[in-house]
Amino acid sequence: MTDVIKKRKRVSKKTKKSWRKHVDTKDIDAFLEDSRLEERLGTPFIKRTDSELFSFDSTPDDDLKNVTSTKAAYREALRNAEPKCYAALKPHTAVPDPISKRNRVKTPEERKNPITRKFEQLRKDQGKLTLTERLAARNRKLATLKRKNRPKRDDFKGDIWEDEPKKRVLDEIDTQWLTNDTVRHTLIVKGISKRRIPLAVHKKQSQIPTIEVPHPGTSYNPSYEDHQTLLREIADKELKLMKEEAHLERVTTKMFKKVSPKERDDNWLKDASEGLPLPQNVEIKSEPEDDEDVDVKPVKLMVKKTMKTRVQRRKQKEQRKLALELKAKMVEKKKIGDIYKLKMIQKNIEGKEKKNEVLRGMRMKMEERKAKEPKVLSKTKFEPAEEVFKLGPELTGNLRGSEPIGNLLKDRFKSMQQRNILAPAKLILKRNKPKVKKFIKPDHKITLPSKSK
Numbered sequence: 001m002t003d004v005i006k007k008r009k010r011v012s013k014k015t016k017k018s019w020r021k022h023v024d025t026k027d028i029d030a031f032l033e034d035s036r037l038e039e040r041l042g043t044p045f046i047k048r049t050d051s052e053l054f055s056f057d058s059t060p061d062d063d064l065k066n067v068t069s070t071k072a073a074y075r076e077a078l079r080n081a082e083p084k085c086y087a088a089l090k091p092h093t094a095v096p097d098p099i100s101k102r103n104r105v106k107t108p109e110e111r112k113n114p115i116t117r118k119f120e121q122l123r124k125d126q127g128k129l130t131l132t133e134r135l136a137a138r139n140r141k142l143a144t145l146k147r148k149n150r151p152k153r154d155d156f157k158g159d160i161w162e163d164e165p166k167k168r169v170l171d172e173i174d175t176q177w178l179t180n181d182t183v184r185h186t187l188i189v190k191g192i193s194k195r196r197i198p199l200a201v202h203k204k205q206s207q208i209p210t211i212e213v214p215h216p217g218t219s220y221n222p223s224y225e226d227h228q229t230l231l232r233e234i235a236d237k238e239l240k241l242m243k244e245e246a247h248l249e250r251v252t253t254k255m256f257k258k259v260s261p262k263e264r265d266d267n268w269l270k271d272a273s274e275g276l277p278l279p280q281n282v283e284i285k286s287e288p289e290d291d292e293d294v295d296v297k298p299v300k301l302m303v304k305k306t307m308k309t310r311v312q313r314r315k316q317k318e319q320r321k322l323a324l325e326l327k328a329k330m331v332e333k334k335k336i337g338d339i340y341k342l343k344m345i346q347k348n349i350e351g352k353e354k355k356n357e358v359l360r361g362m363r364m365k366m367e368e369r370k371a372k373e374p375k376v377l378s379k380t381k382f383e384p385a386e387e388v389f390k391l392g393p394e395l396t397g398n399l400r401g402s403e404p405i406g407n408l409l410k411d412r413f414k415s416m417q418q419r420n421i422l423a424p425a426k427l428i429l430k431r432n433k434p435k436v437k438k439f440i441k442p443d444h445k446i447t448l449p450s451k452s453k
Contacts, residue, residue, distance in 0.1 A: 039095045040094055041094065042094045205421070206371075207372055208372055208415075208419050211415075212415075215229075215230050215387075216230075217231070218387075218388060218389065218390075220396070220399050220402040230387075230389055374417065374420055377420060377423035377424065378425060380423075380426055381424065390402075
């Protein structure tokens with residue numbers, strides 16, 4: 001069977017993408033790879049002559065004569081030798097540098113126009129400096145002064161006990177009749193800045209003591225009353241938690257009744273068929289229409305606009321004036337009546353003051369209670385540690401026979417969270433890594449040639 005000669009397909013090579021797709025560049029890539037390899041490693045050994053590969057060595061080797069025999073000579077040779085760390089800086093390829101001559105990058109001052117530089121130099125000679133230049137000169141002067149006054153290491157010339165403390169400028173100023181803003185302005189004029197310390201620095205973050213006194217019932221040999229009081233408090237807290245859980249169960253899970261799957265499907269079908277046309281065998285009884293219920297709209301009559309006469313306008317004006325006079329009389333009458341209501345007004349004011357005093361007391365108590373509570377430092381709510389206790393049979397009466405309960409490290413950790421030193425957090429055992437979608441760009445894909453069968 002003779003091979004059928006396929007007709008060459010004519011394709012467009014208008015864009016770079018179609019050109020790369022329909023043009024075979026394997027021979028060009030192979031040639032470029034060989035040329036790059038030859039530039040890196042030099043001419044191949046096959047193309048080199050024997051004189052380039054081999055040479056006759058007729059001179060004695062000086063390195064063999066100067067073999068270091070002693071340890072001191074060996075160390076001296078190591079010190080004089082070139083460090084091996086500089087090997088990374090040496091060229092490791094035969095490819096020449098494409099840029100033979102590199103120009104030095106000019107500074108912004110050198111790139112300026114010569115005429116501009118001349119005018120700026122003339123301005124500086126006259127003492128006309130910009131704000132940036134004045135600040136730079138002042139900072140440079142302060143840095144030089146600080147560098148000179150910096151004590152040198154191992155330099156103990158001065159006696160720190162004989163040096164007199166420097167006088168503060170703030171002590172020399174009489175600040176008895178000056179406000180804080182005036183003092184700050186005076187110090188700024190003298191070149192000294194008074195730092196304003198935040199109020200939160202002097203304020204304690206929490207009023208909870210560092211170490212709280214434990215309950216007497218937690219002792220290894222407590223009294224009967226203290227032990228029973230501790231057990232009663234723990235039981236009350238547990239009953240309160242159980243009551244809250246029962247309440248949540250009642251208002252969430254038990255609030256919704258359970259239905260069977262068949263009843264659920266029937267309810268769904270009933271709701272879905274609401275408003276659809278009824279079957280043909282169902283007759284709809286229509287009520288007889290009454291002709292009496294027909295709404296009859298009244299006919300609007302045309303109203304003719306008439307002009308007001310002078311008498312009507314005068315009477316209207318008199319009525320308006322009379323209403324204003326009556327209103328003024330009512331205000332005056334109310335003022336006279338309020339004079340006789342001073343006792344009642346005083347009583348109302350006293351009642352409001354008492355109410356405000358009660359509210360102020362409640363507010364103060366709330367603030368005191370909140371000051372003892374931990375602040376919200378993270379999305380996780382602070383959960384206090386469970387109180388440790390022992391039942392009656394577990395009490396031994398001596399420290400040697402009692403078993404340890406609780407964890408000291410966990411107790412200190414919870415205390416730091418409660419005192420707003422550490423933010424509450426949850427223990428995360430598994431790290432949630434974001435899923436990153438990886439793909440290869442189309443121009444970075446390497447298509448391997450298919451194997452011919």
